[in-house]
Amino acid sequence: MPDTTPAKKALLEVDDVTIKFGGLTAMDSVSFQIREGEILGLIGPNGAGKTTCFNVMTGVYQATSGEVRLDGVSLAGRRRHKITQLGLARTFQNIRLFKSMTVLENVMVGADAHSKVGFFDALFRLPRHRRTEEEALAKAKGLLDLVGIKARHDELAANLSYGEQRRLEIARAMATGPKLLCLDEPAAGFNPAEKVQLMQLIKKVRDQGYTVLLIEHDMKLVMGVTDRIVVLEFGKKIAEGTPAEIRDNPAVIAAYLGVDEEDAS
Incomplete structure (x- = not known):
């Protein structure tokens, strides 16, 4: 059929x-x-x-x-x-992470790709900045949970195993909200x-x-x-x-x- x-x-x-x-x-x-x-x-x-x-x-x-x-x-x-x-988001054949940043911070960098918060919102921590930051944090933790490394969110990216770094790079790319x-x-x-x-x-x-x-x-x-x-x-x-x-x-x-x-x- x-x-x-x-x-x-x-x-x-x-x-x-x-x-x-x-x-x-x-x-x-x-x-x-x-x-x-x-x-x-x-x-x-x-x-x-x-x-x-x-x-x-x-x-x-x-x-x-x-x-x-x-x-x-x-x-x-x-x-x-x-x-x-x-x-459109991508990962790389040669892993490109911010090794001196934590796992969570790496994913938050990806989330910043669509941030609409202005300089003064961030400087004075206005309500929109705080709300956006909380939403990005929740999304980042959810993505780390999805790829299986949420428990290591406070670790430096450099301390992850090779396989975990691959998973982190995928989570960071997903944080940009790609189609x-x-x-x-x-x-x-x-x-x-x-x-x-x-x-x-x-x-x-x-x-x-x-x-x-x-x-x-x-x-x-x-x-x-x-x-x-x-x-x-x-x-x-x-x-x-x-x-x-x-x-x-x-x-x-x-x-x-x-x-x-x-x-x-």
């Missing part, structure tokens, strides 16, 4: 994006969408263009041609903090047990109403947590579909195994 469930709205649209660095084409006319409420995996062999694509979305690079839109709004020419305010949460290699450095826990956390984040983009090398994790997958190779999109469709796609098999497509089919 055919699936009659209506397709969800496209939250992020990558529309015919090309990026060139001198004579090198890092992305070549790539198009795909991320739908509201889904977990989309962006995968490909080393050098496929995944990180370049990620950096275009988040304002690190500007597209040579084509466009990225978030909730219908073009991200072209926007600074990174403006893109965050529009609702789309982008996770860049979140399982890097994890052991198998930690990867299972990460899969559970990503699903829990989605269940809280977030849309998630996942760049990840661990294929078992990607296949186990995503709703759809986009595959890049040498800057081009070579496949898109469900995990089951991608697993059996000859072009994807050829890209990862380095064999001809005909041999993989």
Whole structure:
């Protein structure tokens, strides 16, 4: 029986994006969408263009041609903090925390991305400032509870284990109130047990109403947590579909195994 469930709205649209660095084409006319409420995996062999694509979305690079839109709004020419305010948050492959700040303070920094409190509100601790601060504190503690490190909220971020620092970075990104949460290699450095826990956390984040983009090398994790997958190779999109469709796609098999497509089919 055919699936009659209506397709969800496209939250992020990558529309015919090309990026060139001198004579090198890092992305070549790539198009795909991320739908509201889904977990989309962006995968490909080393050098496929995944990180370049990620950096275009988040304002690190500007597209040579084509466009990225978030909730219908073009991200072209926007600074990174403006893109965050529009609702796109990211974590990094190399963890970037404020190590000399507490766990709770790190998350509060994320919450400040949408603060409407002015200088004089803060200077004189006017009611609006106090109310905003209390709301941000409650939200930060709730996020730390969600990612499983609430008990360590008073610890310095530097004192957390590697896995806990990963969880803290996710909580800080979520504190910005994103429409789309982008996770860049979140399982890097994890052991198998930690990867299972990460899969559970990503699903829990989605269940809280977030849309998630996942760049990840661990294929078992990607296949186990995503709703759809986009595959890049040498800057081009070579496949898109469900995990089951991608697993059996000859072009994807050829890209990862380095064999001809005909041999993989």
